[in-house]
Amino acid sequence: MSRLFGTDGVRGVANQDLTAQLALDLGVAAAGVLGSAHGSTDTSRPVAVVGRDPRASGEFLEAVVVGALASAGVDVRRLGVLPTPGVAYLTAATGADFGVMLSASHNPMPDNGIKFFARGGRKLADSAEDAIEAAIGAESPRPVGADVGRVVDEPDPVSRYVEHLVATVSTRLSGLKVVVDCAQGAAYRTAPAAFAAAGAEVVAIHDAPDGLNINADCGSTHLASLQRAVVEYRADVGFALDGDADRCLAVNADGEVVDGDQLLAILALHLRDAGTLWRDTVVATVMSNLGFVQALRAAGLTVVQTKVGDRYVLEAMHAGGFTLGGEQSGHLIMTAHATTGDGVLAALHVTARMAATGRSIAQLAAVMRRLPQTLINVSDVDKSRAHSDRAVAAAIAEAEAELGDTGRVLLRPSGTEQLVRVMVEAESSHQAESVAQRLADVVKLSLAR
16 A cells, blocks of 8 residues: 655545545544644643645535544644645644644645644654554544534734744845735735735735636746736736745746746855855755756855755755755745745745845846756656666766766656656756757666566
């Protein structure tokens, strides 16, 4: 049986993969595992906060999860529609024993997911997820009478989270016009309110979720409408969030995309100058552009690279006590202010860097030259032999010799599909495409199933 938890909670098509029954079972199991840390000497019940993004399926999943927790003796504080990092923040700020977020992030509307946060708003360790999965279906006594959990709505969680976000920024954003693409998602109130409270002139787009339009041709996976809006409104910068607002990408005044690597580079120099970049180190993944690594090293900073996935970035950050990490996709983690990736938080700090320096985001992003990158997915191959096949190893060595210090090769078996990803960076797009295609042809031939 495959593991129920993926790299970011439990996800699937709502009411097909992620059913009400599964949500009920997960809720009860999580209550037993995460609620048990409440402490036997305290006679009060464990407490959980529950938030969601605006998906239609989130309505019935919220009802089921809240009911499951209360039936297992957990007091529940409903947060309503709130970004994932907002749920993580309020898990810590309210002193809750754990938090629950119902979202499938940037996935299409029919999907949904259940993610748990441990006390303090931290992502669960694998051992905790395994314990929850093992507890599903286990017989346990249920509370009755006055021992069942109670359910209340948390007073104004949006304002409380916005106040936290704005308090992290020491520079007012006055004089800057910002377009925010809310992705018809969880930050449709939070993001515009935070930028306005920080002093910016705000133009909000895709900020009218109806339960069905989340991520639909908008947000961080569809930047075209943000690019048009920034130019049309003559804004200084635009930010695109995803459905649960744990990531962001940017657009400069000319409508050109500023990706996660560039945003991470801007934040790295911002924190370095503020004296808050621990050990002058940034955590990124192996998919980060070589231009990013070269730029930070030239600035005297160290780059630690991990496997792809924000959970691996977080693990490395916690292990080394580092204060900044992120991914090219826009997951940006600032541990001085958040326990997980936070798109609105990162966007505020990038804009604050613009305000403090008087420089445009294009000028700030120019600290790194993004090398042309080609990614080819080679399907229907035996990915288990990707790093042991001699012909593939010889092809990689040949490619690396050709590129020298001006590029790099990355061969990565997919974690979820039967394919191998071939990524090449080079001085020119033509060279990157040529080398990647040659290597992909070898992979296809040598690893054929």
